[in-house]
Amino acid sequence: DAKTTQPTSMDCAEGRAANLPCNHSTISGNEYVYWYRQIHSQGPQYIIHGLKNNETNEMASLIITEDRKSSTLILPHATLRDTAVYYCTTMEYGNKLVFGAGTILRVKS
């Protein structure tokens, strides 16, 4: 069963930051949080992952709360091409990614 919960959908204005929250209150201490996105039923695209510290790469930033019960994915300047389903996932023992329903992000001009 999914260990993460996310809003069903969110809207964001083009050029503004998109902040996607994720709750993972039951995550264990050594489980990483991974973020993927999926566009038009293509394969999920890796975005970023983290354990305890905040992370940043060329695509996004990941903010993890100190108690690790939730995190936020930040797309700093959303474009229309960022419209997708965003999945917050955890990696279970055995390299099994457990996906929830994800958040549909709609970027609007």
Next chain:
Amino acid sequence: KAGVTQTPRYLIKTRGQQVTLSCSPISGHRSVSWYQQTPGQGLQFLFEYFSETQRNKGNFPGRFSGRQFSNSRSEMNVSTLELGDSALYLCASRLAGGWSSPMSTDTQYFGPGTRLTVL
């Protein structure tokens, strides 16, 4: 570096038939995982292969099987197809260099998927 490739991209079969899907991982990647995606159940883990051995299996019936070859390429097979097997089948590869802990943080990279339709 080329990404994960899957063949075929689209497939139509009838109930009772069997199907084989192929996945070529990113060069140098040694682990391959398979996932099924349906509108009703979402993305679900099928199994993972590393060094030609199945290391983990999801909650799917025995009709779903797979294998991995010495070059890390993987195939999955579904026998006696049912209408409910219609789905997007995704393959993901990861580096798993050297000793691969089951809790490795190697990132999984997904292929484009094979869209299977069962009539």
